[in-house]
Amino acid sequence: MGDSPGSPAAFPEGATMQCFSFIRTMMIFFNTIIFLCGAALLAVGIWVSVDGPSFLKVFGPLSSSATQFVNVGYFLIAAGAVLFALGFLGCYGAHAENKCALMTFFLVLLIIFIAEIAAAVVALVYTTLAEQFLTLLIVPTIKKEYGSQKDFTQVWNSTMEGLKCCGFNNYTDFQGSPYFTKNNVFPKYCCSDDASNTNCTEAEAKKKAVKGCFSQLLHGIRTNAFAVGGVAAGIGALELAAMIVSMYLYCHMK
Structure with missing residues (x-):
């Protein structure tokens, strides 16, 4: 039945x-x-x-x-x-x-x-290797383009102003750049937190020792590690689902 x-x-x-x-x-x-x-x-x-x-x-x-x-x-x-x-x-x-x-x-x-x-x-294991690779890639571009290529220069100025940093590693990244060759000074962001100093000489830049943008970016990521990790975990969970x-x-x- x-x-x-x-x-x-x-x-x-x-x-x-x-x-x-x-x-x-x-x-x-x-x-x-x-x-x-x-x-x-x-x-x-x-x-x-x-x-x-x-x-x-x-x-x-x-x-x-x-x-x-x-x-x-x-x-x-x-x-x-x-x-x-x-x-x-x-x-x-x-x-x-x-x-x-x-x-x-x-x-x-x-x-x-x-x-x-x-x-x-x-990213976690090879941060140092990534920094070395990016240094080889970005620093020569800064030395070649900063001060001569308008858009490239504007992007770096916005980045340095926003992150309160100087160059990729530090002020030495700008040595030999068109900007430094023309003005014989470094970008103002390399000498002052408020970017008010427009006469940023090598002695002043060395004294201020403003950190590079890569280290500032890493610091920002580590400071917000829980938020970044939460977003990454959420995306991963959605993909798994x-x-x-x-x-x-x-x-x-x-």
Whole structure:
């Protein structure tokens, strides 16, 4: 004699189906948001890369330095493309119950998760090595561009003013730069906390011993370690949850 739909034997299967349906709906909902965010970032990135002057008019002069220094447009395109692809794979995989799309979604997230862990380990273990590498990369650029390249100079001035620092390591980074060659003084930020001293000689800079921006940045990160760690842990937890959900849907699809 078969079980009726409302019998105890039939309930677990119904509950499982309801749970599967709920998780599937949530997967579609959240990945739709990710998909739209990725599309928005992609659109802004393309706009910045193709029509930079219009972007600068909207966001003001500060964006000019940032765009030149970090290539914001390309970064936004890369980040937007990743989010766009992830959102599409997760949404399509859950909606169409496509195992291939869900497995791809899981693998891409897994690669990102492993890369983030590797980056965190490298940042913790090889901080000194990273400093040496960045010194070899950034200091020669300062000596070549500071004082001659307007946007580069403006970015460094804003950085030094904001972090109350001088150069990457210290004032010696500016020796031989176009600014030092022309004025025979160092940037004012290397001699005074309030950046009011415009006659920053080598003797004055040596006396003040203003710290480099790299050490100031590290100090700021360590001071806010709990906040930074909390954000990183939150992102990692969301990625793990997304991987678990995608694998659950994958395993329960026919």
